Amino acid sequence: MLKSFRYLLFPFSLIYGGVVMLRNFCFDKKIFKSASFNFPIICVGNLATGGTGKTPMTEYLIELLQNKYATATLSRGYKRKTKGYALANDLTTALEIGDEPMQFHQKYPNVAVAVGEERIEAIPQILHDKPNTEVIILDDGFQHRTVKAGLNILLTDYKNLYSRDLMLPAGDLRDVKASRKRADIIVVSKCKSELSINEKITIEKELKLLPTQKIFFTEILYSEPYHLFTNAKSNFGNANDVLLITGIANPKPLKQFVEEHVNSYDMLRYADHHIFTSTDLKDIKKSFDKIKSANKLIITTEKDAVRLKKFEKELIEYPIFVMPIKQHFLFEEGDIFNKQILNFINNF
Numbered sequence: 001m002l003k004s005f006r007y008l009l010f011p012f013s014l015i016y017g018g019v020v021m022l023r024n025f026c027f028d029k030k031i032f033k034s035a036s037f038n039f040p041i042i043c044v045g046n047l048a049t050g051g052t053g054k055t056p057m058t059e060y061l062i063e064l065l066q067n068k069y070a071t072a073t074l075s076r077g078y079k080r081k082t083k084g085y086a087l088a089n090d091l092t093t094a095l096e097i098g099d100e101p102m103q104f105h106q107k108y109p110n111v112a113v114a115v116g117e118e119r120i121e122a123i124p125q126i127l128h129d130k131p132n133t134e135v136i137i138l139d140d141g142f143q144h145r146t147v148k149a150g151l152n153i154l155l156t157d158y159k160n161l162y163s164r165d166l167m168l169p170a171g172d173l174r175d176v177k178a179s180r181k182r183a184d185i186i187v188v189s190k191c192k193s194e195l196s197i198n199e200k201i202t203i204e205k206e207l208k209l210l211p212t213q214k215i216f217f218t219e220i221l222y223s224e225p226y227h228l229f230t231n232a233k234s235n236f237g238n239a240n241d242v243l244l245i246t247g248i249a250n251p252k253p254l255k256q257f258v259e260e261h262v263n264s265y266d267m268l269r270y271a272d273h274h275i276f277t278s279t280d281l282k283d284i285k286k287s288f289d290k291i292k293s294a295n296k297l298i299i300t301t302e303k304d305a306v307r308l309k310k311f312e313k314e315l316i317e318y319p320i321f322v323m324p325i326k327q328h329f330l331f332e333e334g335d336i337f338n339k340q341i342l343n344f345i346n347n348f
Helices: 002-007 010-028 054-065 099-107 119-129 177-182 197-206 252-261 278-290 302-315 334-346
Strands: 041-046 071-075 112-115 135-139 151-157 185-189 214-222 241-246 264-269 296-301 320-323 325-329
Touching (some): 041 054, 054 099, 054 185, 054 325, 071 099, 099 112, 112 119, 151 177, 278 296
Parallel strands (some): 041 135, 071 112, 241 296
16 A cells, blocks of 8 residues: 555656756766765665665674774764764764764774764864774765765665665655666675575676676674673573564564564564654563563664663663674675775775
8 A cells, every 4th residue: 555655656756866867967977076085985875765784784894894904984873963073982872973873883992983964074084083094984875976985885675676666755766776887886685595596697687787897695694682781692582572673774674583583572663763762661661561471572673772772771671682683695705795895995
């Protein structure tokens, strides 16, 4: 029903798409200026709105690079309560820099994590504040064309390929399909583990790659859950009944994973980047208390965890666990991807 309703919005998609095409035309013809930096910048982005796995890909790059180069990340800081440039420090909160940058900051303390709506201003500021920086990862920067990254990684969801999608508001695309040509690497994310070679080839043809573009396929892997406050590991098995709490763009993969591993579950789903309130806390406690099983858990995502940590006093006694995720490259092509990233930096 919802999809049928969105198709009725197609005329508005044509208008929106026309505006985006005009903007891109102005950048392509240098009517609008793009700044290049004599410095390795890697952009992770997509054509659609949320849910393609940009955060796990950014974390994959951080883990690949952090022990080899002084690494920094730059994000917009979506839904933060501040404006302008900010560099995370020991006192920083998710409200100040946003949930995803806060997740990077907590997991990778040796990485400089910055936010700023104007990337063209924020990048020189990072280099001023952290002069030893050797590479910057732009999180969700594909549409922000005032900065020209040296390497563009474009993600598209296996279950919602950009080739099959429509522009907003009828579909989920916020950029036109032709923008894919600006990507150096295309990653089909959230694939099924058993993706066949034939399907891989079919998707490659459908996405209409340029000869210079490389394509990779990844799946999501879930690691062992850890307690939100104590970091203790969970015995996450078939005996557990779960209350699942999500405030992310696409919770379907996690929902499916939980369905496959527990006896039963209830779910509280919130909007992407939802800022939890005391009312939400009451709902969480009430829903959890309704579960009759003695062997029950609360499971949430890493992005939601950084927004729930402020309730430590109220939740410390609850079995609330965080489900980590990571990217895994199919067809044993992870080393090929890694080599391309490292070559880009080393040859800059």
